[in-house]
Amino acid sequence: MNRALRYATVGVIAVSLLAGGSAAAFAAPQQLHTPAAVVAAAPAAASLTAKASATTVNAWQEFRISGAAKGIKAGTKVTVQQKQGTKWVSLPAQSPVNSKGAYxxxxxxxxxxxxxxxxxxxxxxxxxxxxTVR
Incomplete structure (x- = not known):
């Protein structure tokens, strides 16, 4: 068999395989996942709430910030951050999230x-x- 005939035969086989494969992909759309099923399986986005026990305190007076952590694993440490100028700076105040998602x-x-x-x-x-700190 000459080279041109071999290339033509391989090309015809490749095209028929590709066409058959793509036809099979579109033949049974009922077996494909619906977007709703994919969205339902996606994990919930993580979120944090925060509330201070006092809105005004004296300098170096202790207060608490508490809240809920959703989508965050129990035991994960949450850190207090303070805005200093244009940057957020982490303070040395941390607490782990408990098994109920609170801190x-x-x-x-x-x-x-x-x-x-x-x-x-x-x-x-x-x-x-x-x-506010007085």
Whole structure:
């Protein structure tokens, strides 16, 4: 068999296999997953809530920030973050998430004025909580 005939035969076989494979892919759409089934299987997005026990405190007076952690594994440490200028800085105040998804962190602040705080766990952060220090 000459070379041209072999190439033509291989080409015809390849085209028929591709056409048959794509036809089989579209032949039974009822067996494909629906988008609703795929969305239902996706894990819930992680989220954090935060609430301070006091909105105004004296310098270095202890207060608590507590809240709920959804989609975050029990035992994961949450950290208090404070806005300093344009950056968020992690403070040395941490607490683990308990088995019910709750946490409570003791905090003391010395920076007088309105402090913007949030809770962080990895890339998940809570809404900002404001506490005024006198």
């Amino acid at each position: 409570s962190v003791r905090v003391k602040l010395g920076l007088k004025g309105v402090n913007q705080l949030r809770i962080g766990a990895g890339t998940t952060v809570s809404p900002v909580v404001k506490v």
